[in-house]
Amino acid sequence: DAGVTQSPTHLIKTRGQQVTLRCSPKSGHDTVSWYQQALGQGPQFIFQYYEEEERQRGNFPDRFSGHQFPNYSSELNVNALLLGDSALYLCASSLGGPATYNEQFFGPGTRLTVL
Amino acid sequence: RKEVEQDPGPFNVPEGATVAFNCTYSNSASQSFFWYRQDCRKEPKLLMSVYSSGNEDGRFTAQLNRASQYISLLIRDSKLSDSATYLCVVNMRRIYNQGGKLIFGQGTELSVKP
Numbered sequence: 533d534a535g536v537t538q539s540p541t542h543l544i545k546t547r548g549q550q551v552t553l554r555c556s557p558k559s560g561h562d563t564v565s566w567y568q569q570a571l572g573q574g575p576q577f578i579f580q581y582y583e584e585e586e587r588q589r590g591n592f593p594d595r596f597s598g599h600q601f602p603n604y605s606s607e608l609n610v611n612a613l614l615l616g617d618s619a620l621y622l623c624a625s626s627l628g629g630p631a632t633y634n635e636q637f638f639g640p641g642t643r644l645t646v647l
Numbered sequence: 648r649k650e651v652e653q654d655p656g657p658f659n660v661p662e663g664a665t666v667a668f669n670c671t672y673s674n675s676a677s678q679s680f681f682w683y684r685q686d687c688r689k690e691p692k693l694l695m696s697v698y699s700s701g702n703e704d705g706r707f708t709a710q711l712n713r714a715s716q717y718i719s720l721l722i723r724d725s726k727l728s729d730s731a732t733y734l735c736v737v738n739m740r741r742i743y744n745q746g747g748k749l750i751f752g753q754g755t756e757l758s759v760k761p
Binding site for chain 2: 563565573574576577587590626630640
């Protein structure tokens with residue numbers, strides 16, 4: 533049973549560029565949440581996708597957007613990259629959307645460096 | 648004020664020691680509480696949920712005090728393999744349809760030495 537997978541593992545971009553990160557949820561899960569973890573900090577919630585719609589959003593600018601596909605996989609897009617966007621981006625999958633407390637399982641993350 | 652605050656750490660303890668982590672949360676609408684463990688450069692993994700009655704899993708004991716908005720984690724007989732960052736996590740009330748939004752503390756690093 534495959535767990536949560538993310539790609540790519542590492543990514544280096546320059547300021548102003550755009551980036552797309554990908555996540556495949558754990559088998560049987562239909563909900564994907566994205567988190568940003570800066571060095572030395574806890575993860576911060578970016579947004580959650582369920583039924584192909586953004587259901588909740590944290591305090592992140594519109595430069596951060598996402599998508600969920602019919603197979604429940606998800607993408608995180610970040611436009612106009614800033615140096616401060618350098619972080620570990622974590623995807624978490626769960627079952628049942630924002631009205632549930634089901635455990636979230638995290639993927640290994642994508643480490644983004646913005647130069 | 649941060650929504651979830653933890654001891655800044657790091658904690659450096661010898662093998663066999665007992666170590667306690669403390670955490671406070673600011674939003675009384677918080678509904679569910681957890682401790683996650685994160686190894687260096689890895690993803691967070693659920694260590695245990697925290698209940699008002701307190702709960703224990705082997706060497707690990709978690710406590711919740713809703714009145715004080717305080718959560719704790721106690722590790723007894725520390726092992727080298729316990730070295731990691733421990734994250735305090737809360738989840739909002741389901742009625743606000745925010746059941747999936749985990750709010751993390753900044754984490755407390757634990758280093759267990761031989």
